[in-house]
Amino acid sequence: MTSAPTGEPLVRLTGVNKWFGDLHVLQDVDLTIDRGEVVVVIGPSGSGKSTLCRTINRLESIERGEITIDGTPLPAEGKELAALRSDVGMVFQSFNLFAHKTILENVMLGPVKVRGKSKAEAEKRARELLDRVGVGHQADKVPAQLSGGQQQRVAIARALAMDPKVMLFDEPTSALDPEMINEVLEVMVGLAKDGMTMVVVTHEMGFARRAANRVVFMDGGRIVESSDPETFFTSPTSDRAKDFLSKILNH
Ligand SMILES: Nc1ncnc2c1ncn2[C@@H]1O[C@H](COP(=O)(O)OP(=O)(O)OP(=O)(O)O)[C@@H](O)[C@H]1O
Numbered sequence: 001m002t003s004a005p006t007g008e009p010l011v012r013l014t015g016v017n018k019w020f021g022d023l024h025v026l027q028d029v030d031l032t033i034d035r036g037e038v039v040v041v042i043g044p045s046g047s048g049k050s051t052l053c054r055t056i057n058r059l060e061s062i063e064r065g066e067i068t069i070d071g072t073p074l075p076a077e078g079k080e081l082a083a084l085r086s087d088v089g090m091v092f093q094s095f096n097l098f099a100h101k102t103i104l105e106n107v108m109l110g111p112v113k114v115r116g117k118s119k120a121e122a123e124k125r126a127r128e129l130l131d132r133v134g135v136g137h138q139a140d141k142v143p144a145q146l147s148g149g150q151q152q153r154v155a156i157a158r159a160l161a162m163d164p165k166v167m168l169f170d171e172p173t174s175a176l177d178p179e180m181i182n183e184v185l186e187v188m189v190g191l192a193k194d195g196m197t198m199v200v201v202t203h204e205m206g207f208a209r210r211a212a213n214r215v216v217f218m219d220g221g222r223i224v225e226s227s228d229p230e231t232f233f234t235s236p237t238s239d240r241a242k243d244f245l246s247k248i249l250n251h
Contacts, residue, residue: 005037005213010197011056011166016065018051025051026062027221033166036195040208040229043218044244049201052218053170056199057088070165086114089159089167093175095151097143097158103130104139107158115162122161129157133187149180153187166197173204205248209233217241 011033018026025048033039041049054060056067058074058081067074069088075081097106107126111117117125130136133153135146143151152172159167169188173181185207192198192211202208208215208229215232217225219240225232236242 005034005197008035009033010035010037010070011199012066012068013052013056014066014068016052016055016062016067018055018060018062025221026055029065029221029223031216031223031226033197033199035165035197037213038192038196038198038200038211039214039216040212041199041201041216041218042203042205042208042244043224047218048221049218050170053090053168053199053201056166056168057085057090059090082114086110086162087165089162089164091152091155091159091167091169091172093171095143095148095155095175097151097154099143102140102142103135103146103154106143106154107161110158110162126157126161129160130154132190133157134183147180148176149183152176152180152184156184156187156191160191166199167191169198169200169202171201171203173202203248205233217244219244 009032013029013031016026016029029052041052043049051060055062061076069084072084074084101109104123104126107129108119108122111122111125112119127136127139130139133156135150135153138146138150143154146154173184176184181204185204188200188207189211212229214226215229216223217232224238225236225241233245236245
């Protein structure tokens with residue numbers, strides 16, 4: 001278990017609805033994430049987990065409902081959105097690093113361009129973060145020279161360099177070879193222990209047990225259960241969650 005959340009709401013989704021054409025992919029989603037809380041989102045394929053994660057920084061728009069971060073509603077577009085978005089760090093399955101820039105440049109870019117930090121300040125912080133995620137010695141390489149696990153750790157450092165209020169992880173280990181999964185999860189567990197507010201979409205149930213304050217189970221675009229990991233894994237209440245767990249835990 002990680003450090004205790006504060007009980008102060010940081011991210012709040014109220015009555016969120018989203019459609020892709022006729023597909024009602026998020027249905028009346030209400031979710032409050034407290035400062036310092038680690039929420040792991042699990043559920044069957046296509047249940048809307050990624051979409052939920054992506055709506056939190058408006059990578060996906062919503063048709064109905066409201067999302068606030070630190071009490072401020074997420075605007076639909078423009079400079080205000082860019083500012084709010086930089087408070088939300090996002091780590092994707094596919095790393096999304098700039099291929100022709102060095103690791104160090106990848107991590108410095110956002111703080112210099114978006115946060116207006118000096119290059120010296122950004123470099124100092126970038127080096128600290130790269131050391132923290134265990135790739136400081138690779139700073140002058142380009143992404144293709146690193147393993148997938150190392151690239152994902154750089155992606156985490158890059159997001160942290162923006163000093164986000166909350167970090168979103170959308171299946172951060174799904175594209176990795178099995179032997180690299182743990183090195184990324186360890187970095188995430190460390191962040192959780194340090195009190196970072198995190199929303200993590202993952203199929204890694206071990207991470208959920210170790211690091212989550214709360215597990216949110218989605219099915220068919222709805223939040224079906226929301227409880228602490230111990231309760232969720234030992235006594236899920238819905239048939240859908242029981243069915244899901246029996247399938248994945250038998251593998
Ligand atoms: N850009 C899009 N356009 C149309 N449909 C989409 C789009 N993105 C997702 N969908 C559909 O919305 C539904 C929910 O997708 P989402 O990726 O959020 O599910 P998920 O729970 O994260 O699934 P998985 O575990 O497979 O990643 C799926 O049926 C998916 O095919």
